[in-house]
Amino acid sequence: MEYTALSKHTELKNTANHGFLQIENLVKSYATPDKGNFVVLDGVNLTIGEDEYISVIGHSGCGKSTLLKIIGGFEKATSGSVRLDGREIRKPGADRMMVFQNYSLLPWLTVRENIRLAVDEVLKNASRAEKISIVNEHLAMVNLTSAADKYPDEISGGMKQRVGIARALAIRPKMLLMDEPFGALDALTRSKLQRQVLDIWENNRQAVMMITHDVDEAIYMSDRIILMTNGPAAKIGEILEIPFEHPRDRMAMRNSQEYFELRNHALNFLDRYFTSEE
Numbered sequence: 001m002e003y004t005a006l007s008k009h010t011e012l013k014n015t016a017n018h019g020f021l022q023i024e025n026l027v028k029s030y031a032t033p034d035k036g037n038f039v040v041l042d043g044v045n046l047t048i049g050e051d052e053y054i055s056v057i058g059h060s061g062c063g064k065s066t067l068l069k070i071i072g073g074f075e076k077a078t079s080g081s082v083r084l085d086g087r088e089i090r091k092p093g094a095d096r097m098m099v100f101q102n103y104s105l106l107p108w109l110t111v112r113e114n115i116r117l118a119v120d121e122v123l124k125n126a127s128r129a130e131k132i133s134i135v136n137e138h139l140a141m142v143n144l145t146s147a148a149d150k151y152p153d154e155i156s157g158g159m160k161q162r163v164g165i166a167r168a169l170a171i172r173p174k175m176l177l178m179d180e181p182f183g184a185l186d187a188l189t190r191s192k193l194q195r196q197v198l199d200i201w202e203n204n205r206q207a208v209m210m211i212t213h214d215v216d217e218a219i220y221m222s223d224r225i226i227l228m229t230n231g232p233a234a235k236i237g238e239i240l241e242i243p244f245e246h247p248r249d250r251m252a253m254r255n256s257q258e259y260f261e262l263r264n265h266a267l268n269f270l271d272r273y274f275t276s277e278e
């Protein structure tokens with residue numbers, strides 16, 4: 001299969017002024033009992049702007065979640081540096097919130113209480129009235145006001161994911177880190193929630209890094225797509241710039257020649273790496 005070169009949209013290294021999150025020469029390896037040192041990420045360089053929506057795509061096991069966890073402060077880099085707003089990331093912090101695929105809600109708390117707990121932990125100096133107002137605002141933002149007093153096992157997967165997103169946004173992080181946030185949802189719910197997340201982001205822009213396996217989702221939502229090479233020792237293979245203005249019209253985008261080219265380019269990249277492994 002021929003690999004289309006979209007040079008106007010791709011770059012191997014960041015040269016633009018996106019310096020809110022700065023990742024330099026990031027290496028992550030694990031000591032294993034049988035195979036010695038196992039290198040997962042081998043020299044990742046990336047900078048992201050404070051209001052940019054970034055997606056990360058790559059084959060299973062290439063280290064996408066590891067990258068996100070290092071930015072989240074849950075894993076330590078073996079070498080290299082990761083800075084947010086000029087400060088080295090060493091541990092988790094309220095400036096970065098994670099949204100996982102498996103919801104991770106506390107089952108003994110209601111929807112409202114799950115969001116309130118995060119607000120209480122992070123916004124310690126806010127008054128009670130302010131906290132109530134923040135929780136209500138974020139419940140409304142994801143259309144969950146009427147489900148506020150239900151427990152996680154009384155609501156659907158899409159609703160649970162909306163609680164996770166509302167909880168993450170309620171503490172007003174500088175950066176939102178999402179690990180396949182729509183992966184467990186049916187196609188219709190997925191599409192609605194993608195739109196909802198974009199609506200929220202467009203009204204209140206912040207830095208977002210989202211892992212996905214879905215090229216269409218990545219093109220629809222992101223400003224840039226990070227295409228990872230296969231692991232072990234994965235790196236950034238290419239960065240694909242998505243030129244469509246926000247807010248985006250999914251149907252109009254999909255019918256454009258440019259969308260078709262971007263989609264093929266990303267799929268060919270993934271195919272090429274997949275084939276080279278065989």
Ligand SMILES: Nc1ncnc2c1ncn2[C@@H]1O[C@H](COP(=O)(O)OP(=O)(O)OP(=O)(O)O)[C@@H](O)[C@H]1O
Nearest residue numbers: 030038040058059060061062063064065066067231
């Ligand atoms: N604590 C650990 N110890 C040893 N190896 C690990 C550890 N955590 C992750 N790995 C390895 O690092 C590699 C990357 O894992 P990671 O979960 O980041 O990949 P991924 O790209 O997110 O995969 P997927 O798309 O399947 O979720 C895998 O080979 C995994 O087995």
